[in-house]
Amino acid sequence: MHLLLYHIGRYVLLLKKVFSRPEKGRVYLNQTLDELVTIGFNSVGIVVIISIFMGAVITLQTAYNIENPLIPIYLIGLGTRDSMILEFSSTVVGLVLAGKVGSNIASEIGTMRVTEQIDALEIMGINSASFLILPKILAAVIFFPFLTVISMFVGIFGGWAAGVLTGAVSSTAFIYGLQYAFVPFYVVYALIKTIVFAFIIVSVSAYEGYYCQGGALEVGRASTRAVVYSSLVILLFNVIITQLLLAK
Amino acid sequence: MIEVQNISKSFADKKVLQNISVTFETGKTNLIIGQSGSGKTVLMKLLVGLIEVDEGNIFFDGRNFTVMDFKERKNVRKEFGMVFQGGALFDSLTVLENVVFPLNVFSNMSKSEKIDRAQFCLKRVNLENAGHLYPSEISGGMKKRVAIARAIALNPKYLFCDEPNSGLDPQTSIVIDNLIKEITDEYQMTTIINTHDMNSVMEIGDKIVFIYKGSKLWEGSKHDIMQSECDELNDFIFASEFTRLIKKHF
Ligand SMILES: Nc1ncnc2c1ncn2[C@@H]1O[C@H](COP(=O)(O)OP(=O)(O)OP(=O)(O)O)[C@@H](O)[C@H]1O
Ligand SMILES: [Mg+2]
Numbered sequence: 001m002h003l004l005l006y007h008i009g010r011y012v013l014l015l016k017k018v019f020s021r022p023e024k025g026r027v028y029l030n031q032t033l034d035e036l037v038t039i040g041f042n043s044v045g046i047v048v049i050i051s052i053f054m055g056a057v058i059t060l061q062t063a064y065n066i067e068n069p070l071i072p073i074y075l076i077g078l079g080t081r082d083s084m085i086l087e088f089s090s091t092v093v094g095l096v097l098a099g100k101v102g103s104n105i106a107s108e109i110g111t112m113r114v115t116e117q118i119d120a121l122e123i124m125g126i127n128s129a130s131f132l133i134l135p136k137i138l139a140a141v142i143f144f145p146f147l148t149v150i151s152m153f154v155g156i157f158g159g160w161a162a163g164v165l166t167g168a169v170s171s172t173a174f175i176y177g178l179q180y181a182f183v184p185f186y187v188v189y190a191l192i193k194t195i196v197f198a199f200i201i202v203s204v205s206a207y208e209g210y211y212c213q214g215g216a217l218e219v220g221r222a223s224t225r226a227v228v229y230s231s232l233v234i235l236l237f238n239v240i241i242t243q244l245l246l247a248k
Numbered sequence: 249m250i251e252v253q254n255i256s257k258s259f260a261d262k263k264v265l266q267n268i269s270v271t272f273e274t275g276k277t278n279l280i281i282g283q284s285g286s287g288k289t290v291l292m293k294l295l296v297g298l299i300e301v302d303e304g305n306i307f308f309d310g311r312n313f314t315v316m317d318f319k320e321r322k323n324v325r326k327e328f329g330m331v332f333q334g335g336a337l338f339d340s341l342t343v344l345e346n347v348v349f350p351l352n353v354f355s356n357m358s359k360s361e362k363i364d365r366a367q368f369c370l371k372r373v374n375l376e377n378a379g380h381l382y383p384s385e386i387s388g389g390m391k392k393r394v395a396i397a398r399a400i401a402l403n404p405k406y407l408f409c410d411e412p413n414s415g416l417d418p419q420t421s422i423v424i425d426n427l428i429k430e431i432t433d434e435y436q437m438t439t440i441i442n443t444h445d446m447n448s449v450m451e452i453g454d455k456i457v458f459i460y461k462g463s464k465l466w467e468g469s470k471h472d473i474m475q476s477e478c479d480e481l482n483d484f485i486f487a488s489e490f491t492r493l494i495k496k497h498f
Binding site: 027111112115116119120123124126 | 293296298318321322325326328330332333334335336337338339349350352353354
């Protein structure tokens with residue numbers, strides 16, 4: 001408990017440092033553009049792949065579970081749509097990104113810490129926390145919503161393809177289901193979650209890296225912790241945000 | 249000139265440095281020597297403000313660095329150059345970009361002026377053809393030299409080198425030592441070097457400060473060191489058969 005409070009306190013102080021005293025604006029712009037590529041663009045591939053397969057599995061599972069002939073078959077399309085939008089494209093994609101992006105950030109910043117590159121920045125009078133972390137936060141918060149939207153479309157497409165190819169559902173029924181009782185707010189809810197998760201992934205991972213001490217072994221541990229803790233915090237906030245936004 | 253007055257530092261309950269006072273003069277290579285773990289790196293990090301002192305004051309040509317806030321310190325730090333124990337080059341940047349980096353932060357030069365200046369510094373350390381390489385593609389000795397080039401890019405008044413030649417062969421070490429010495433003379437910098445290399449001590453030790461378990465036990469020049477009466481210092485210097493042999497024939 002003591003330790004938890006210590007970490008939360010130090011995390012908050014780090015964030016304060018991240019959002020204070022920015023250096024030259026142009027430097028940030030360039031850094032953020034670079035990070036958009038490393039953090040965002042380079043994650044498109046993995047998001048597309050997992051989304052296709054997740055959409056396919058949801059469709060097939062829903063199809064096999066509908067045994068009662070009274071349940072209309074188009075509900076498969078509706079189920080795939082809502083599962084993707086509500087949970088998979090934001091939370092599951094968030095967890096996958098925590099693994100990919102989080103470990104990456106923690107090891108990058110951790111390496112900079114143990115090889116004194118962060119000290120080298122500080123000695124030049126640069127606010128290293130802000131210089132290293134802010135562009136990553138901005139990039140993730142800007143780009144992750146696009147990943148979520150991509151995941152929604154690709155996932156639903158994967159569901160449609162799996163349903164039609166296996167003959168579990170006809171194309172017309174699936175598409176009718178997709179349009180049936182659509183709640184646009186679900187998309188907004190998913191995007192809000194994504195933005196929060198983006199912030200969590202980058203800030204928690206950066207925290208682990210920034211306060212890493214020791215050598216290569218410690219960097220490895222920090223990167224594992226980054227994935228574990230950012231995943232846990234994501235799951236926690238998933239519950240909190242859902243209660244706040246969806247509870248009637 | 250850097251004046252250190254009565255500084256002390258502890259981590260948790262552990263006293264790392266106790267009541268150190270020393271003056272480092274302009275245009276000289278000042279060496280801090282001592283065993284591994286004696287507190288050399290901590291002392292250097294206190295000087296540059298990477299760690300805060302518990303007690304005492306540090307003056308850079310009369311300016312009390314210890315009491316300054318971040319902004320005031322930044323003004324003094326413009327005059328710092330530092331070579332870290334491991335080089336601390338930015339992995340994601342090329343050699344040339346590493347040297348340009350401090351110029352981007354502090355100077356108002358145009359892009360081509362910055363590149364000219366960086367090339368000049370690289371030439372100074374005989375690396376004018378390595379600008380396009382990444383740190384992972386060059387040897388340890390080259391990294392140290394790039395780190396020196398980056399440290400002198402802004403023409404610093406104060407140069408800090410934490411074990412600039414640890415892990416290098418004796419010949420390369422001497423090259424780097426002499427390079428630092430030359431630059432110090434040429435630009436009249438106040439240079440401070442952490443080392444436990446006796447070759448460096450005898451080669452470039454204008455002033456030598458011996459730290460033992462966190463306290464300053466001895467100071468003098470390379471000319472005095474062979475006759476010192478400080479037992480701990482003698483144990484430190486004449487730790488090997490080789491150095492004892494030298495002492496006998498001295
Ligand atoms: N951030 C820190 N927290 C706690 N203890 C520290 C910290 N930094 C250094 N120390 C301790 O201070 C002592 C001096 O360390 P320092 O790195 O200054 O040694 P050094 O003389 O530079 O050694 P070396 O020649 O091996 O580099 C060591 O016992 C070390 O454990
Ligand atoms: Mg050291």
